[in-house]
Amino acid sequence: MDIATVNGAKDVLFPLEYALEMFVVCLVSHILLWRSGRVRNLGAWLAPIFLLLPVVMGATALAGSVTGVVPSVIWSRWAMAYILHLSLSGSYILVYTAVAGFSPSIAILKRVEGSMPNGLPRDQLAPFWFKDENLTGARRENLLAAGFITESNGMLCLSTSGVIVARGLVVFRRFLGLPDIANG
Secondary structure, three states, rough: OOOHHHHHHHHHHHHHHHHHHHHHHHHHHHHHHHOOOOOOOOOHHHHHHHHHHHHHHHHHHHHHHHHOOOOOOOHHHHHHHHHHHHHHHHHHHHHHHHOOOOOHHHHHHHHHHHHOOOOHHHHHHOOOOOHHHHHHHHHHHHHHHHEEEEOOEEEEEEEEHHHHHHHHHHHHHHHHHHOOOOOO
16 A cells, blocks of 8 residues: 555645655755766756656656555656646756856845945946856856857857757747847
8 A cells, every 4th residue: 555545634745745855856966966066067957857867766666666665656646746846846947047157136236235234336336247258158158068059260150959949939038028138
């Protein structure tokens, strides 16, 4: 008998608990990979870690339940847990770029905080580190590593996959009614 069927309350909590377990395992795996410093384009690893690792966990649970090592799995509950995990993972993946990259908003907050309690005159707001390397450097390197752009003779060009992604994002932004800030 599955542990999720022992208690009525446990039936409801099982997908949430399992989703949190999947997310924590993926998050710890991501942090360990991040801290190792061996991966050049860590953003490209987010999908395999957060989308495929839970599938491997499910396959392991299936193998364990077939051999009798672990209780049988109720797959409808596992699917609900995976959907919850996907929503947590999607949120994390979207926030990851803000955490890992240079953020002008965070830089401004830190600059103002450094001048507290007096405050900072507005004309001194633009810090010295608002330069091309900080604003575009890491993003440019990520796009190069992902194969969305190429660089030749100091010129950046879109690859075929870069064109598909750029056009897709422009269409999506227009669908959402967002302003076309990149003039695309």
